[in-house]
Each structure stands twice: as C-alpha cells, then as structure tokens.
Amino acid sequence: MGVTCVCPVPVAEGKSVQQTVDILHKKLEQLGAVKQGSFCVDCETYQSTGNPGQPSKLLYVMHNSEVPLSCMALFEGGPCLTADANFDVLMVKLKSHFQNAKGHKVECRGSRYRYCDFLIKVGAVTMSSSARGISVEVEYCPCVVPGDCWNLMREFMQSFLGNNVPELPTVFAAKPEGLFAPADCVDTMTQYLELFNKLRKLQIPASNVR
Amino acid sequence: MSEPISVGVNLDAFSHAISGIQALRSSVSRVFESLKDGMKNRETLEGREKKFISEFQDTLQAVNRDLNELERLSGLVGRPSESHPLHNSGLLSLDPVQDKTPLYSQLLQAYKWSNKLQYHAGLASSLLNQQSLKRSANQMGASAKRRPKVQPSTLVLPPQYVDDVISRVGRMFPDMTIELFRPNGTSAVLLVTLGKVLKAIVVMRSLFIDRTVVRGFNENVYSEDGKVRLTWAVKTNLPLCFCSGTLSVTDHATTALLHYQLPQMPDVVVRSFMTWLRSYIKLFQSSCQRCGRFLQDGLPPTWRDFRTLEAFHDTCRL
Numbered sequence A: 001m002g003v004t005c006v007c008p009v010p011v012a013e014g015k016s017v018q019q020t021v022d023i024l025h026k027k028l029e030q031l032g033a034v035k036q037g038s039f040c041v042d043c044e045t046y047q048s049t050g051n052p053g054q055p056s057k058l059l060y061v062m063h064n065s066e067v068p069l070s071c072m073a074l075f076e077g078g079p080c081l082t083a084d085a086n087f088d089v090l091m092v093k094l095k096s097h098f099q100n101a102k103g104h105k106v107e108c109r110g111s112r113y114r115y116c117d118f119l120i121k122v123g124a125v126t127m128s129s130s131a132r133g134i135s136v137e138v139e140y141c142p143c144v145v146p147g148d149c150w151n152l153m154r155e156f157m158q159s160f161l162g163n164n165v166p167e168l169p170t171v172f173a174a175k176p177e178g179l180f181a182p183a184d185c186v187d188t189m190t191q192y193l194e195l196f197n198k199l200r201k202l203q204i205p206a207s208n209v210r
Numbered sequence B: 001m002s003e004p005i006s007v008g009v010n011l012d013a014f015s016h017a018i019s020g021i022q023a024l025r026s027s028v029s030r031v032f033e034s035l036k037d038g039m040k041n042r043e044t045l046e047g048r049e050k051k052f053i054s055e056f057q058d059t060l061q062a063v064n065r066d067l068n069e070l071e072r073l074s075g076l077v078g079r080p081s082e083s084h085p086l087h088n089s090g091l092l093s094l095d096p097v098q099d100k101t102p103l104y105s106q107l108l109q110a111y112k113w114s115n116k117l118q119y120h121a122g123l124a125s126s127l128l129n130q131q132s133l134k135r136s137a138n139q140m141g142a143s144a145k146r147r148p149k150v151q152p153s154t155l156v157l158p159p160q161y162v163d164d165v166i167s168r169v170g171r172m173f174p175d176m177t178i179e180l181f182r183p184n185g186t187s188a189v190l191l192v193t194l195g196k197v198l199k200a201i202v203v204m205r206s207l208f209i210d211r212t213v214v215r216g217f218n219e220n221v222y223s224e225d226g227k228v229r230l231t232w233a234v235k236t237n238l239p240l241c242f243c244s245g246t247l248s249v250t251d252h253a254t255t256a257l258l259h260y261q262l263p264q265m266p267d268v269v270v271r272s273f274m275t276w277l278r279s280y281i282k283l284f285q286s287s288c289q290r291c292g293r294f295l296q297d298g299l300p301p302t303w304r305d306f307r308t309l310e311a312f313h314d315t316c317r318l
Helices: A017-031 A087-093 A146-161 A170-174 A186-201 B011-037 B045-077 B087-094 B103-128 B159-172 B249-259 B266-282
Strands: A003-009 A034-048 A058-064 A070-075 A080-084 A098-115 A118-127 A130-140 B176-181 B189-194 B198-205 B208-216
Touching: A003 A146, A003 A186, A017 A098, A017 A118, A017 A130, A017 A146, A034 A118, A034 A186, A058 A087, A058 A186, A070 A087, A070 A186, A080 A087, A080 A186, A098 A130, A098 A186, A118 A186, A130 A146, A130 A186, A146 A170, A170 A186, B011 B045, B159 B176, B159 B266, B176 B266, B189 B266, B208 B249, B208 B266, B249 B266
Parallel strands: none
Antiparallel strands: A003 A130, A034 A058, A034 A098, A058 A070, A070 A080, A098 A118, A118 A130, B176 B189, B189 B198, B198 B208
C-alpha cells in the first residue's frame, strides 16, 4: 500500500458517464495496464439524533473493497474509526442515536487496473441509481511519503487523464512529509468522502447524462 | 626418423593450395570492404541500391569460386602421411586394424585440439585479466606449486572492528540508519534504512559487501522467526522498482557493490557504497537527468551514476 490520490474527472463533452469511463479504461489499456477485477467503494450517511439544540452531525460509514473485512466510520473533518465488518450490525442496533439517511447512499463502482507499480481504479459514482460523476483513484505502491512522489503521480495521471490532473489533495497538504497511513486507509476514505460530498452538492447535470 | 619422407605429400599442390587460401582471404576481405564503403554516389536511390547489390553479389561469387578452387586443391594435396609418427606413440600406429580402433589418428587429433585450446585459453585469460574482478583471496596461476600465501588480513577481521567501521559510517549520514545483526556466524547483516524511502539488506563477509537486497520502506523485512529476511521470492504484487530481476534498485545495488572495489581498503569501499546508496533518498522526487521525465515504463529513475550520483532511468543511462 502506498500513496493514494482520489480525484474527480469531468464527464466528456456530449458523452454519458459510462461512456467516459469506458474511454478512460481504453486509454489505460493502451498504456499497458492490466485489468485486475473490479472495485467498489460505498458510503452511507447517518444523522445523529443527539442533543436537541446542537446541530446534528453526520456520520459517514464507508466500505472499500480493497479492505473487504473493514468498515470505516468518520465525521467530516473529524476523527475516523476503523472497525471490522460487524460495525454495520452495530449501527443497526444504534438506531435510536443514529438515523440512516437511506436516500443518501453513494456508491462508486468500476474496474481495477495495475500498471507497473501503480494501481488505478476508475469508477462511476452513483447516488440512488443515478450516475453523478466519475472518480479516479491512483495508488503508487512503493512510496509512503506523499510529498515525495506527488510530481511523479501527476506525470502518470497526465498520461491518461490529459488536462484533468488535480491539484495536491488537501489531505496531503496538511502533512506532506509525514507518512501516508497505509494500513487503515484513513486518508483514502477521507478523499473519497470529499469527492462524494462534492458530487452530492452538484445538481444533476441536465444535458450530459444520457 | 629412420624412414625418408614419403612422396604422399605433393609439394606442388601444397603451394597451389596456399595461394588458393590467400586468394580466398583477399576475396572475403573485399566483401567486407565493399560493405564498409556502403553505397556509392549515383543520381537516384534505386541506381545506388542496384549498384551496391550487384557489387555485393560479385564479391560473394568471387568468394564462392575461390572456396571451390581451394576445395579442389586440397583434394590434390592428400592426407599427411602417418608413417613418420611421433616417437613412442607411433607404436600405436602399428596396429593393423585401422578402421575399428583408429587410435593413432584420434591421438593426433586430440593433441591438435588441446594445443588449440591452450592457445585460446591463453588469449582469453590475458583479456580477462585486464579487468580484475576478483573477490576472493586465492591466488591464481602457479600457486598450486608454491606454498599458498597467507590470506590477506582484510578477509579475517575481528567482528569488533567491523562493528566500529559500520557505526562510524552510520554516523556520517544523518538520514541513514544502519542496524547490524549477526544471524549466522561472524558475517554481519546490515539493515540500512534510508529516510522513509527504502530499506536495504546488506550481507557482508568481514568488511567486504557480499550481497544486497533493496526493498520498499513499508515492506516487512523480517521473517517469521524475527530475523532479517535474506531470501525474497518474486511475488507479483510487490513493488517492481525494487524487485530484483527487473533492472530495479536491487540490481543496480548489486552492480554498485561489484563496482566499488578496493581489496586493501575495505572501509573506503563501504563508505563509497553507502554514499552511493544515500543518493536514493530522492528516488521518487528526482527526474531523469537525460529525458527530464519522472517515469519511464512506469518506473522512476532507478540508476545512480557511480561518479556523479545523478539519477537516470535505466534505459537513459548510457
């Protein structure tokens, strides 16, 4: 496990989400990447029915197929808990304190590619079965310090994303010299959460999704 | 030699055959000369090519003719008589059953072959000795007859001295930590951690560096019994830029330990090797000096020049 960067990719002009995803897959295969199955990242929202008068905080419970036996629970900008898969059952039992906002489940599914030391996951983000956008996750396995390899990753992303290369993720800006915590995927999930929230706030684009 | 030389040998044919050989040699060298000179200048490209091809064909046919001529002449020369044999071994040739046990002719062939072999081996050894890559203490050559010399003292050093040298080298570089283990006998095994980039396992033989394996920073370098792992199977999910066999950092480190050699001053060697290894602290941050990019076929510049410590991709390093 190494430095991971998650970024959104705008949908291509005049094409649907699925078509853009297919274009990206083809570009990766042209580059020489090998398909290694599929991946899925999902996020459920729980609203805390805590003390009245205080604004209710949103708890996000996320799963990543990369770590299938784990479950991450995090507050936006706050602490993150890594637990095993039984945490979902626990959340059901905590119904009285945390209400599941059922319509807000976000999922990202797609294919997983491997190119040399890079792991690339390109997926379509869907919210209640309507495609909202595209996410690309690039992981560079040998390195654990984000500040070191950011330029290298940028160059790689440029080779198949063209001009849609993102800026340094805010998660890294906070600790460029620090270790990217690989074992519990906290930084990865934080980035996914940011992406999902950004896509949630976007209105459903009127013309592009067809 | 009691017998006169028999007239099985046709001296005339010999001289013709020798001049046939000379003719063949000159026609072969003419072939290569015409290849070396390339296409002569003509107006059109097709004209040039046609002229070149026809010249080439002519020279090859000349070679063919000379070769056939030589074969014909060598048939006339006849076999060298075996009736003036070499001293006592000639007694073997008195065996009348020549076809079943052609001892004497086989003996002659064996002598010729071993003479040629000795000659070629002499040439090869003089070429190889120009680049001395000896890493052992044994002397080559005639030492089998002489008393074997005392082993050079650099190969048998007290472990305390080795520890001191290593700790001195470790203190030289602040971003490199060296841990020393002795899992098997007196050979030291060093675990060099370079910043947060890589870990190198260096197996030593007294103060000489014997073998090295370089792995990523977050890989587990310990085996089940808590010792440092010395053997690494090539798995498909481990980082390619470190795995040996893919022209990775491990391969380059092995090249480096063969490059830095000074049999009399092994501590200088260790220091130079560590200085070279330290240049990898910016493995993921440096771009290649030649092509300016970070990635080549998905790999960062894994080669460090031995003198200038500049970063190059493996394919850019010429």
